[in-house]
Amino acid sequence: MADLLEGEYVESSAQWVRDQVALYERTGGKEGWHLLDREDWPIVVITSKGAKSGKLRKNPVMRVEHEGKYLAVASKGGAPENPVWYANFLANPVVQLQDGPEPRLYKAREISGREYDEWWERAVAVYEPYAEYKPRAEAAGRTIPMFVLEPLD
Template sequence: MNFDFVTFNQGVVEEFRKSGGQLKQNGYPLILVTVKGAKTGQPRIYPLMSVPYGEHYLAVASKGGDPKHPLWYHNMLANPDVTVEVGAETYPARARLLSGEERERAFAHAVTIYPPYAEYQEKTTREIPVFVLERQQ
C-alpha cells in the first residue's frame, strides 16, 4: 500500500494554519511553501522543515533520502516564484537552486538545524538539492 502524501500534507497544512504556524514535526518547526505545479500551473502547498538562513529560508529536497527528487523540486525549478508561510507571516519569495560551494555551505547549515539531512544524503546517490527562498518585496 502506498502512502498518500497528498492527504497527509493537506492535514499538516490545516494543522499548521490552525496553530498559527507553530506546528512541529518530530520536534522540528515547519514552514509552508506554495508553488505552482510545473505541468498544471495550479498552486501546491508543501510543508517543509523550517531552515532559517540569514533573512531567508532553505528548502532542502531530501525526500528522506529517496532516490528521486520530491515533486516540489520540479515545480520550484519550473516556477521559482513561491509563497512562504512562517509562523503567522506570509510573504512572496523566489526560489534559487544552489550549486557548488554555496550549496555545500547551505546544506551543512541545514544539517545543523535538522540533523537527519546528513543521514538522508548518505542513503541516496543523488546530491540532495538545496534552494534558498529569497524574500521578495
C-alpha cells in the same frame, strides 16, 4: 505586502501533509510548526505552482533560515527521485513561504558549490536526519538539490 500566489489549491495525496498544512495555516503557525512531536524540528509551509498543472501545492519543509533567507531541501528522505515540488520550483520559482502568521513571496534559486556546502551545514544543524539521507540519495545516483529562497518584498 506582495500579492500572494493565486490559483486553484490541490491538497496533497498524503494525509499527514494535509493535516499539518491545515493545522499550521488555521493557527497562524502557533500549532503544527514542528515535525512529528519534535519541537526541535521546526517547519514552514511553502506554496508552489505546479510545473505541469499550474495548480497550487503546499508542503511543510524544515525551517532552515539564515539572515532572512530560507532553504528548501529536496531530500525526499534520500529517495532515488526528487520530490514533486522540485520541478515546481524550477518551472515557477516564485513561491509563498509561511513562517508564522503572515505568508510572503520568495524567489527560489537552486544552489551549488560552496554556497551549497554552507547551507548544507545549516540544514543538518536544524534536522540531523539529512546527514542520513545524503548517502542514500548518492547511492541511488542523486545529489540532494537545495534552493535558497530570497524575499521579494
